[in-house]
Amino acid sequence: MADIRLDSDLLNYIIQEQFEPGARLPTISELQDESRLGVSASKVREELEVARALGLVDVRSKTGMRLKEYSFAPAVHLRLFYALARDVRYFEYFSALRTHLEMSFWHEACELLTLEDKNEMRGYLVAARSKLSGQRIRIPFEEHRAFHLTVFRHLDNPFVLGLLEVYWEAYAAVELNRYADLSYHQQVWDYHERILDAICSGDFDAAQKAFIEHTRLLHHQPRMQDVDHAAALVENKVTE
Amino acid sequence: MADIRLDSDLLNYIIQEQFEPGARLPTISELQDESRLGVSASKVREELEVARALGLVDVRSKTGMRLKEYSFAPAVHLRLFYALARDVRYFEYFSALRTHLEMSFWHEACELLTLEDKNEMRGYLVAARSKLSGQRIRIPFEEHRAFHLTVFRHLDNPFVLGLLEVYWEAYAAVELNRYADLSYHQQVWDYHERILDAICSGDFDAAQKAFIEHTRLLHHQPRMQDVDHAAALVENKVTE
DNA sequence: CCATAGGATTCATCAGATGAATATGGATGC
DNA sequence: GCATCCATATTCATCTGATGAATCCTATGG
Numbered sequence: 325m326a327d328i329r330l331d332s333d334l335l336n337y338i339i340q341e342q343f344e345p346g347a348r349l350p351t352i353s354e355l356q357d358e359s360r361l362g363v364s365a366s367k368v369r370e371e372l373e374v375a376r377a378l379g380l381v382d383v384r385s386k387t388g389m390r391l392k393e394y395s396f397a398p399a400v401h402l403r404l405f406y407a408l409a410r411d412v413r414y415f416e417y418f419s420a421l422r423t424h425l426e427m428s429f430w431h432e433a434c435e436l437l438t439l440e441d442k443n444e445m446r447g448y449l450v451a452a453r454s455k456l457s458g459q460r461i462r463i464p465f466e467e468h469r470a471f472h473l474t475v476f477r478h479l480d481n482p483f484v485l486g487l488l489e490v491y492w493e494a495y496a497a498v499e500l501n502r503y504a505d506l507s508y509h510q511q512v513w514d515y516h517e518r519i520l521d522a523i524c525s526g527d528f529d530a531a532q533k534a535f536i537e538h539t540r541l542l543h544h545q546p547r548m549q550d551v552d553h554a555a556a557l558v559e560n561k562v563t564e
Numbered sequence: 565m566a567d568i569r570l571d572s573d574l575l576n577y578i579i580q581e582q583f584e585p586g587a588r589l590p591t592i593s594e595l596q597d598e599s600r601l602g603v604s605a606s607k608v609r610e611e612l613e614v615a616r617a618l619g620l621v622d623v624r625s626k627t628g629m630r631l632k633e634y635s636f637a638p639a640v641h642l643r644l645f646y647a648l649a650r651d652v653r654y655f656e657y658f659s660a661l662r663t664h665l666e667m668s669f670w671h672e673a674c675e676l677l678t679l680e681d682k683n684e685m686r687g688y689l690v691a692a693r694s695k696l697s698g699q700r701i702r703i704p705f706e707e708h709r710a711f712h713l714t715v716f717r718h719l720d721n722p723f724v725l726g727l728l729e730v731y732w733e734a735y736a737a738v739e740l741n742r743y744a745d746l747s748y749h750q751q752v753w754d755y756h757e758r759i760l761d762a763i764c765s766g767d768f769d770a771a772q773k774a775f776i777e778h779t780r781l782l783h784h785q786p787r788m789q790d791v792d793h794a795a796a797l798v799e800n801k802v803t804e
Numbered sequence: 805c806c807a808t809a810g811g812a813t814t815c816a817t818c819a820g821a822t823g824a825a826t827a828t829g830g831a832t833g834c
Numbered sequence: 835g836c837a838t839c840c841a842t843a844t845t846c847a848t849c850t851g852a853t854g855a856a857t858c859c860t861a862t863g864g
Binding site: 328329330336339369370380394399404405407409410414417418420482483497498 | 667
Binding site for chain 2: 816817818819820825826827828
């Protein structure tokens with residue numbers, strides 16, 4: 325079936341040759357001849373630049389060019405940051421998307437967590453508390469990001485993972501809440517503790533509930549209707 | 565806050581000049597001078613090609629180049645189709661993403677539907693039934709796509725909309741179910757009728773439930789755990 | 805055997821030229 | 835006066851060729 329072809333000759337060539345991530349691509353001058361009728365270097369360069377922008381190839385002098393590992397993030401990152409640079413308020417849309425995604429894939433992710441993951445999350449919790457209560461108070465942004473991404477680490481869906489990764493990149497770039505008061509951040513980590521404890525005790529529902537409540541702290545409040553409504557499905561549980 | 569800068573000089577320039585969608589950009593030779601120190605035309609061209617691939621600008625001879633309307637879809641499309649061309653099975657991941665998104669934003673979308681929208685959906689239902697029962701049986705792919713996208717037409721979230729649009733583009737390209745038996749497609753549209761009737765009567769929960777059941781017909785079954793678990797939240801409804 | 809220096813390879817960027825597509829404006833006819 | 839058609843100029847599309855910088859490879863000397 326399928327037989328999908330892309331606009332880019334270069335990408336089609338990469339696909340056709342079945343290069344694996346990490347593989348070295350031919351040099352530019354080789355690419356000109358190989359597989360297409362005398363294309364100029366400039367044209368190859370244009371397509372290379374697109375592939376590079378999408379995070380598909382790593383292109384550096386002499387090393388040849390290497391095919392990168394699969395990731396959905398760079399393309400989304402590029403597009404989102406263009407939107408954010410034009411109007412930061414677009415972050416709110418992406419924030420809503422992220423909240424719904426985490427809510428929606430919550431159990432699937434939680435069930436894949438290992439003991440190491442949980443310990444790692446405990447580490448972030450401790451580190452965050454330390455930053456918030458230390459002599460020189462610092463906001464634990466990195467820990468916040470790491471805590472949430474760890475929950476979804478083993479989720480078997482590169483697209484969802486990519487979107488979540490980009491969310492945190494945007495979160496850092498937009499610098500929301502950077503100047504929020506201390507109590508806000510303390511509340512956030514109180515919720516994180518509730519989430520982690522619930523996960524550790526295997527009660528993913530409680531963890532999810534804590535997560536949903538915790539999102540209400542965000543300046544950019546997600547609309548919670550569907551969380552509630554989806555929840556309303558329980559009573560007459562979806563029939564097999 | 566913010567102060568987000570991109571790698572691309574061209575994109576930064578576009579942002580800085582605050583061009584609106586539809587606006588004509590300077591010509592390539594003008595861009596070389598304007599705002600950056602003597603950049604070669606080839607370099608401008610590379611960045612233009614990236615912007616074009618992302619669906620940001622429409623670039624044609626003589627017209628100058630026009631800034632396109634905001635859309636998240638092209639970037640996602642490009643990246644997804646590269647993945648699909650390498651391995652069609654990636655569709656399954658995107659399919660799961662789509663199901664969770666529709667489930668998760670269901671009520672928010674339904675509440676924005678107008679009478680016209682519902683009539684339009686009724687039209688797709690009739691057309692689909694007609695295709696399935698006609699002399700020369702045809703599979704109503706276009707109606708399937710239109711039916712679902714109409715539900716989310718007024719959803720105020722360009723990112724979610726973009727992802728859903730791309731899903732249907734991929735759905736058409738991958739040609740899944742094209743050769744599925746007739747009864748499968750008839751069942752699909754029976755569910756659609758249930759969904760639409762429920763929406764028209766204002767019972768969005770029932771519509772959502774029908775939607776979730778209807779996704780089980782897909783070859784690529786979404787994991788329904790989180791739907792159920794999210795549902796489990798009802799009983800002890802999330803506290804304000 | 806190892807370290808360093810020089811050469812070769814390859815990307816990065818530029819300059820300039822030609823061809824093709826299209827909008828503009830003027831000439832023509834009604 | 836208005837519409838239509840054609841020539842021309844503008845602008846993108848692509849190519850050729852050249853130079854510089856970064857990196858790897860190799861040879862040379864200790």
